[in-house]
Amino acid sequence: MMNSTHDLGGTHGHGPIDRSQAVDFSNDWERKIFGMTLACGMLGKWNLDESRHARETMKPGDYLNSSYYEHWLHGLEELLLAKGLISEQELNSGISENGEANRAVSVDRIPGILGKGAPASMKTDQKPGFHAGQAVRVRNFNPKSHTRAPRYIRGRQGVVVNHHGAHVFADQHAGTGEKIPMHLYCVRFEAEEVWGTEDAESRVALHLDLFEPYLDAVQ
Amino acid sequence: MSRTPLPHHSHGPGDIELRVSRLEKLLVDKGLVDPAAMDALVDTYENRVGPRNGAHVVARAWTDENYRKRLLENATESIMELGYRGRQGEHMQVVENTSKVHNMVVCTLCSCYPWPVLGLPPTWYKASSYRARAVSEPRAVLAEFGVELAKDVEIRVWDSTAEIRYLVLPQRPVGTEDFNENELAKLVTRDSMIGVGVVQSPQS
Numbered sequence: 093m094m095n096s097t098h099d100l101g102g103t104h105g106h107g108p109i110d111r112s113q114a115v116d117f118s119n120d121w122e123r124k125i126f127g128m129t130l131a132c133g134m135l136g137k138w139n140l141d142e143s144r145h146a147r148e149t150m151k152p153g154d155y156l157n158s159s160y161y162e163h164w165l166h167g168l169e170e171l172l173l174a175k176g177l178i179s180e181q182e183l184n185s186g187i188s189e190n191g192e193a194n195r196a197v198s199v200d201r202i203p204g205i206l207g208k209g210a211p212a213s214m215k216t217d218q219k220p221g222f223h224a225g226q227a228v229r230v231r232n233f234n235p236k237s238h239t240r241a242p243r244y245i246r247g248r249q250g251v252v253v254n255h256h257g258a259h260v261f262a263d264q265h266a267g268t269g270e271k272i273p274m275h276l277y278c279v280r281f282e283a284e285e286v287w288g289t290e291d292a293e294s295r296v297a298l299h300l301d302l303f304e305p306y307l308d309a310v311q
Numbered sequence: 312m313s314r315t316p317l318p319h320h321s322h323g324p325g326d327i328e329l330r331v332s333r334l335e336k337l338l339v340d341k342g343l344v345d346p347a348a349m350d351a352l353v354d355t356y357e358n359r360v361g362p363r364n365g366a367h368v369v370a371r372a373w374t375d376e377n378y379r380k381r382l383l384e385n386a387t388e389s390i391m392e393l394g395y396r397g398r399q400g401e402h403m404q405v406v407e408n409t410s411k412v413h414n415m416v417v418c419t420l421c422s423c424y425p426w427p428v429l430g431l432p433p434t435w436y437k438a439s440s441y442r443a444r445a446v447s448e449p450r451a452v453l454a455e456f457g458v459e460l461a462k463d464v465e466i467r468v469w470d471s472t473a474e475i476r477y478l479v480l481p482q483r484p485v486g487t488e489d490f491n492e493n494e495l496a497k498l499v500t501r502d503s504m505i506g507v508g509v510v511q512s513p514q515s
Contacts, residue, residue: 098420100419100443101447101470102419103439106444109440109441109444110438113435123353127348127350128344130352131352144421160434160437160438168334169334172338186336188340194342195342196344197348198345199347199351201348205398210398242470242472256473256475259402278475293450295464296450296466297465297467297468298467299469299470300472301473302473303473
């Protein structure tokens with residue numbers, strides 16, 4: 093589900109920015125989706141990249157026709173089913189079919205979990221392959237699995253601005269749940285390189301944080 | 312995810328309300344979710360964590376040159392100094408606006424946003440139009456927010472594709488030389504810290 097609708101950068105036809113909507117939640121079901129998603133995430137059965145991937149599996153038409161928290165609801169249902177925490181029948185009926193005592197994360201643990209967060213940085217013995225100032229090109233690749241390299245940047249040339257150290261490699265993390273350290277770089281791209289000289293706005297630079305396997309050195 | 316799509320796709324507000332309350336009841340009955348924990352999570356981000364935190368950081372940077380330098384060097388630790396940390400702010404970077412450079416932040420792939428300093432993102436930040444256009448026509452997007460930049464100002468767009476979260480340090484407005492940190496913090500808007508607004512002078 094890599095080349096799907098969630099990958100919106102540079103797509104056309106979405107109209108002007110609509111600033112009329114409420115800031116956080118426009119109704120109670122959005123609050124509930126937010127609360128359920130975070131509470132279930134704290135069960136530790138899946139990670140953030142699996143969450144993102146689950147939302148991205150929505151059918152393209154449904155994705156664009158639904159609101160942000162409906163994406164979250166879709167992702168939550170998918171994960172609860174995939175991890176065997178609920179059955180399809182339970183999801184459709186809303187009725188629990190066994191009395192097994194699960195361990196919900198209790199309210200007293202919430203501040204600690206939120207405050208700690210989940211740092212993505214990792215140690216590695218691997219030397220970074222690139223350095224600040226180096227020219228790189230994003231590889232042209234189209235796997236059907238999760239990635240954090242948007243389509244609009246693939247094949248484009250940029251310059252490494254900054255090496256962030258090694259972070260959990262999102263592509264692998266979303267698939268197997270395995271935490272593999274991978275060097276992460278901030279790369280700067282000129283808008284003309286990305287959108288072409290005819291269509292790019294002037295004096296615009298794009299910065300993306302990209303994992304080493306996304307990049308090739310430019311000789 | 313190799314499962315076939317779920318059969319119960321629903322649209323329209325009635326359906327979604329039912330679907331959500333049914334799932335909530337199921338998760339509580341199965342002991343997967345503590346209702347009090349759900350309420351605490353919503354309350355935290357709806358009422359406690361928000362752009363006032365980021366405004367505090369910005370105002371401190373405007374009034375304390377050493378802090379500004381530390382913030383630009385090591386944002387995560389400097390923000391933690393003021394008590395803001397945790398989920399979706401584990402790896403912070405602050406980018407500074409000047410008379411020559413304007414920064415703006417987007418997440419084209421989902422809606423990554425620095426929660427500890429800005430709270431939850433506004434609806435437009437999560438919607439398709441902003442995510443699609445911020446990278447391809449940032450000047451046009453800024454104009455819709457009422458921000459007109461001179462042609463020689465470079466725009467730097469930060470697409471949050473990994474776990475680094477970006478906070479824009481806006482320019483301090485003129486006419487605030489006598490303002491203290493608290494007075495300055497009141498001027499700082501959420502939009503200015505996403506990079507789709509500028510902080511206005513108090514007299515304008």
